[in-house]
Amino acid sequence: MRVWAAIALVALVGCGGNDDRRADAGGGGGLCGDTRLQGEVLLPVVDRGACGIADPVRITRIDGVEITGGPVMDCRTARAFADWTVEGAARAARNGGRQLTRIETVASYACRNRYGRSSGRISNHALGRAVDVSAFGFADGGRISVLRDWLGTTILQEAAGRACGPFNTVLGPNYNAAHADHLHLDVTDEYRTFCR
Incomplete structure (x- = not known):
């Protein structure tokens, strides 16, 4: 009986307010402890084999930039995505004379091996721990995609x-x-950096 009471107490404490994934109640973001991130906290993803995410979130906006495709990721990846959106993608757009308003994603969580093998x-x-980005949208209504515009604009190359x-x-x-139509972005503990 005491064991079950202890387990129940631990479970209740775990449901407390210490989850840094929660969205700010005022709608101002705060997802993953980062005010730039907006979206929703999801239930744990439990899948076959080693697949899954203990504490997943779905990102919908980063610092005012719409994120399409409903990407699902862990908080470490979400914070890296926020850093890149603000200091990488938006800055590259500004350097190209444009204002970034949308990032289009085509893949995030998927239980699979590399390259789908x-x-x-x-x-x-x-x-x-990964998200694939295919295109950017801008305040002027324009859009550039990795597949169509990689060589025609410096914005995508600078953002990458x-x-x-x-x-x-x-x-x-x-x-x-295999990466002709998107940028694959991930965080890993396997190595320091591999950027191509």
């Missing part, structure tokens, strides 16, 4: 270069054909 190393997408730092891994069209 049937065997091999697990992808950081499967751990909630500025991702190396907040993220450990940055892969894009300069890396291989």
